[in-house]
Amino acid sequence: MPPRRKAREVAIGPVVIGGNNPIAVQSMTATDTADVEATVEQITALAEAGCELIRVTVDTRKAAAALPEIRRRCPIPLIADIHFNHRLALEAAPYVDKIRINPGNIGSEDNIRAVIARANEFGLPIRVGVNNGSLERDIALKYGAHLKDNILMPPEEGYPAEALVDSALRNIEILEAHGFTRTIISVKSSNVPLMVRAYRLLAAACDYPLHLGVTEAGTLENSNIKSSIGIGALLLDGIGDTLRVSIAARRTEEKVEEIKTGFKILQALGLRRYGVEVVACPTCGREDVGFDTTRIAREIEALTARMSRPVKVSVMGCYVNGPGEAAEADLGVVASGKTARIYRRGELIESMVPFDRVTQRMKELIETFYDPPA
Ligand code: SF4
Structure with missing residues (x-):
């Protein structure tokens, strides 16, 4: 710019x-x-x-x-x-x-x-x-x-x-x-x-x-x-x-x-940050079976709508572009076969997360994103 x-x-x-x-x-x-x-x-x-x-x-x-x-x-x-x-x-x-x-x-x-x-x-x-x-x-x-x-x-x-x-x-x-x-x-x-x-x-x-x-x-x-x-x-x-x-x-x-x-x-445009920003892939035929990118992105948006602290989150339906996109986000979840992986600023922090646990786990991680390490 x-x-x-x-x-x-x-x-x-x-x-x-x-x-x-x-x-x-x-x-x-x-x-x-x-x-x-x-x-x-x-x-x-x-x-x-x-x-x-x-x-x-x-x-x-x-x-x-x-x-x-x-x-x-x-x-x-x-x-x-x-x-x-x-x-x-x-x-x-x-x-x-x-x-x-x-x-x-x-x-x-x-x-x-x-x-x-x-x-x-x-x-x-x-x-x-x-x-x-x-x-x-x-x-x-x-x-x-x-x-x-x-x-x-x-x-x-x-x-x-x-x-x-x-x-x-x-x-x-x-x-x-x-x-x-x-x-x-x-x-x-x-x-x-x-x-x-x-x-x-x-x-x-x-x-x-x-x-x-x-x-x-x-x-x-x-x-x-x-x-x-x-x-x-x-x-x-x-x-x-x-x-x-x-x-x-x-x-x-x-x-x-x-x-x-x-x-x-x-x-x-990268000029201000405002609450939780959810980046999600558009999904395609490669999306891992059982992982619903759209639903998870919407659920995270709804659950975090009132959070004011800026956290960029990515939700990716398969492993093709997932890790690369996750590296650009504060928190990223990527479907990987039958379970999902979660990344924090590009670093793998959790794997084998059941698809039906993804939304709740992401919410917890978003809420505690700025907490000091235990
Ligand atoms: S991340 Fe995977 S499922 Fe999503 S659009 Fe790209 S190739 Fe398709």
């Missing part, structure tokens, strides 16, 4: 992004922020799954009024997502660790100055969240949009990446003109190639930390695919300091998938 892009560091409460800091995984609640109980419950579940930064919409005075209590019970840095009404940003600032806003859509120069002053008062960073669905009118028109009944219609072929980047750079300029540089930027789109190109252009044009995401990516399966490709392509370029996988879901169990997928993307 190429070296990571050098982004300036920006602190979001105790979490610092940019520089060489871990690429942070974040999410956004799908609750009514004014409903404190539901919002805190969802935040808690996301934090337990590993979420490191959480954003809530602050779209009404009631939502803003709920922030002090949410702040009190929120275990991770809290971000207020605000559009159009700069007064909500002023109200939210004392109770959050970051504001997401687009200077371009909160009105007059005075409004912008007031939000920046408030962010400075509390040491908050601001994320400029550009989205191709909400470009400034003049930029949209410059890049091919037209007006129909005074409504902005995007060009048939969609906006080019340059439109998103122009908008991001304009917002950066607005903030810099007021001496503000605790800025984080995103240029999200639901179009994966467009989003990748926009981030690449932006990464070359500034040194602010970048928040990666494919927006409106759809429901679980589509989002996982689009996010893995879009976010993954950028991470492979060394671009990205924090990310969010967006899944169309309201229920907490589904929201948690955003965190799991985010970490799995980072894990697949």
Whole structure:
């Protein structure tokens, strides 16, 4: 992989992004922020799954009024997502660790100055969240949009990446003109190639930390695919300091998938480790009779789903590639005739393990992997 892009560091409460800091995984609640109980419950579940930064919409005075209590019970840095009404940003600032806003859509120069002053008062960073669905009118028109009944219609072929980047750079300029540089930027789109190109252009044009995401990516399966490709392509370029996988879901169990997928993307690229990672062969006609690779891999995944310590486990259906693959894992089990062998970092530690004992034995070994030797 190429070296990571050098982004300036920006602190979001105790979490610092940019520089060489871990690429942070974040999410956004799908609750009514004014409903404190539901919002805190969802935040808690996301934090337990590993979420490191959480954003809530602050779209009404009631939502803003709920922030002090949410702040009190929120275990991770809290971000207020605000559009159009700069007064909500002023109200939210004392109770959050970051504001997401687009200077371009909160009105007059005075409004912008007031939000920046408030962010400075509390040491908050601001994320400029550009989205191709909400470009400034003049930029949209410059890049091919037209007006129909005074409504902005995007060009048939969609906006080019340059439109998103122009908008991001304009917002950066607005903030810099007021001496503000605790800025984080995103240029999200639901179009994966467009989003990748926009981030690449932006990464070359500034040194602010970048928040990666494919927006409106759809429901679980589509989002996982689009996010893995879009976010993954950028991470492979060394671009990205924090990310969010967006899944169309309201229920907490589904929201948690955003965190799991985010970490799995980072894990697949060797950038972060997240709980137990099970590597399993795809099985074929050579799989030893009586050894069910798929079932064992699934059972280990289910039994270790709540373990946070990183252990890489491999499950291999026969001896052909088994020992080689096991050598790359922390723990590997390989079918070998009528019984299985278990390896620890490539070293054979157990043999003649009955197939029906494999899952339980692997669970025990995973649970005690970091215990000091007896
Ligand atoms: S490890 Fe063995 S069973 Fe699994 S895919 Fe390879 S050859 Fe087939």
